[in-house]
Amino acid sequence: MKMLKDTWLMFQRYLLVFLRNPAWVAIGVIQPLLYLVLFAPLLKSLVQVPGFPAGGAYNVFVPGLLIQLGLFGASGVGFGLIAELRAGVIERFRVTPVSRFALLLGRALRDILTLVVQSLILLLLAIPFGLKPTVVGVIVMLGLVALIGLGMSSLAYAAALALKSEDSYAPLIFTLSLPLLLLSGVLLPLDLAPGWLQDIAKANPLSYAVNAARDLFNGKGFDQAVFEGLAIMAALAVVGVLIGARRFTRAIA
């Protein structure tokens, strides 16, 4: 109960911080938008290639783009935390009786909200290009993005608390997020990949999210891939939150 109340308070505070710089919502959308405009058209000519998933270029590409948005959006959240660490804000909260879960969840919820808003904007912008969303597909897709946001931002916060400086945090997230992205099949479907690459990708939880996301837009509906994707992202979120909250509890020496 106290945890929920504290989480709500923290969420409000971080939302306020965010609303003071609303430009960040737009900045987060710009990169995926560039992919949509400058990269996705290349896929049109690949649709006929054997192994390319059904549903048309945009119904294949845009869902993956949302997963990418979730990954990149969430992995950058540690920068804000490091700034707060330096400003003494985190110590200030840790001296209060506030729930340690709330310290993490309050900000992660704000991150999720941001991602969901950005995803909606991107989905709307993709419709004129030829994306054909269904209401249920969009809702489940947003749920998937929210789970990725929760898991990834929690892990990003844990890393930021452990590293305490942008100088070591930035290289870490860049080195980790690129292979995660490439091995998830966001840019080109992994069905086109050689066997060994497909095998490595199977170890990447995000590739299940991408598969799930594609099936939500190609008319296959709730198939096994969707449930797998949701389950794996939910597990990622639970693990991420546990690791993140543990970091907030432990002394930040």
Next chain:
Amino acid sequence: MIETHNLRKTFKSRRGPVDAVAGVDLDVKKGEIFGFLGPNGAGKTTTLRMLSTLLPPTSGEATVAGFDLRREPAKVRYVIGYVSQEGSSAPEIPGRTELVIQGRLYGMTKERAIARAAELIESLELADCADRPTKTYSGGQKRRLDIGIGLMHLPQLLFLDEPTTGLDPQSRARMWDEVRRLRDTGTTVFLTTHYLEEADALSDRIAIIDHGKIVALGTPDALKRQVAGDVVVVGTDQASDRVLELLRDQPFVREATTAGDVVRLYVDRGETAMPQIIRVLDSAGIPLASLSLNRPSLDDVFLRQTGRSLREAA
């Protein structure tokens, strides 16, 4: 209010263990301003972070406001406030909002938190800036807001880590008044500083810390008296030898030296020694050119305990 026994903190670092706090015994009384004086790196912040539940001690015992630090940290948190060296507010958020959120985290209702924030904004003279983002604040305003945040829940005990470092003299004087006012309304204040003058002017009692150990503890006056009492400097008119002879064996004089026309007398208490000195010289018919009372500073105390000057060490 605070009692510690052999409190220690050893950090593991790449270059081996660092004994940041190496066995500290403290006894802070209710309602006093307790000053923790020491050069940079002495272990002040580490001690404070342990006492405010932020950092688990490596070993040792401590009770804070009647609660055991290790077993009841959650209870300690409700009754203490902590103002860190770094500050405590986000640049984007107005001070008033930070105050209200702080109160809510301690379980205050929204109405109560808003009322308490208004009270603090008034008393800390933050009315001009309370509704602006804190990045627009002056150093003094920011520091007063930090104190306000630490005071939102009316703590019995307030920890202030270097409250005036980086402030201009005017803001510093104002901060001192604020701290004294807090003490006068019953709040115990535990503050750290590396400024001799600050510890001296503000503290009811002082602990001097160096390399993680307490090297001296007491009231500022008692600490300074420990060194050599007071120094009375007697200026004479070419009669220093006679003056020395006359005064050297007086019971209130510990030690006397002469240099040129000046005689330096080390006494326990200068205030009471001076009239006696005047009386002795008067009845001997020796004219007195000048008389001044010099007190040993806390730097003399630090010097005697560590062999270094705090001004240089800090």
